[in-house]
Amino acid sequence: MARVTKSFSLDDKFDKDIIKKLDEVPNRSDYIKNLIAEDLKTKKDVFSTKEKNAIKKIVLGILENYDLQDKVTKEVIVDKDEKKKAMEDMGW
Numbered sequence: 001m002a003r004v005t006k007s008f009s010l011d012d013k014f015d016k017d018i019i020k021k022l023d024e025v026p027n028r029s030d031y032i033k034n035l036i037a038e039d040l041k042t043k044k045d046v047f048s049t050k051e052k053n054a055i056k057k058i059v060l061g062i063l064e065n066y067d068l069q070d071k072v073t074k075e076v077i078v079d080k081d082e083k084k085k086a087m088e089d090m091g092w
Contacts, residue, residue: 010019025031047055 012019022028022031
């Protein structure tokens, strides 16, 4: 099995926190590989759970401000199963 080397560069001003973290870990290569491997296992959605929750909060806030939440839910998604699936897909 051949070894493959990949490299990247960092900006000493803008990436100080990344440089500091890489200097703290005992094996940079393993650290980066493990982060990427974990990301590949868990990153199946376009948005992370944190991002989904932020989007949900914004959308619900807009709907509440304009008193549209019930109207939108009834007009856009009529089928209860479709509504349930849509809410599950959004992590609600």
